Amino acid sequence: MTTLAVVLKDEIRRLARKEIRAQTGRTSKAVAQYRREIARLKREQRAQEKRIARLVEQLREGTSIAAATTSTSINGENRFSARSVRAQRRRTGLSAADYAKLIGVSPLTIYNWEHNKSRPRQGQFSALVALRGLGKREAQIKLSEMNTPKSAPAKTGRRGRPRKPK
DSSP states (O other): OOOOOOHHHHHHHHHHHHHHHHHHHHHHHHHHHHHHHHHHHHHHHHHHHHHHHHHHHHHTTOOHHHHHHHSBBBOOOOOOOOHHHHHHHHTTOOOOOHHHHHHHHHHHHHHHHTTTOOOOOOHHHHHHHHHHTTHHHHHHHHHHHHHHHOOOOOOOOOOSSOOOOO
């Protein structure tokens, strides 16, 4: 009789474990799905917070919400793109320093534009647009025109009088 009781207890234990596994399996699958959903929602929330922060910053700088949301359009018909700035500079065969001279900004500004860390102001953007149709030769000619020294004014002393020759 003891063997029958032991067999029955083992069978009941086995069936109970099987039933518990089935119940907890469904629950663990649901928990995993909920965790994935929570992670996705958190990512969306962070992206929305970044967008809001960018819009607030642009509003502080004085741009309108319409300009802030489009962010690629500066004057309506032309768009700013970091990739196009880099491609344009490479197409003309200029270094960042030479390209910066043509536009009238620093080489670091060109770097920041190309790596999408900053955007040009309205005047700088119009200079960029003006250079879009420029070829290699025209760019070199413009650069050499900018580098040609103009007649230097006479050197003066401390009081504004011309210096005496030595």
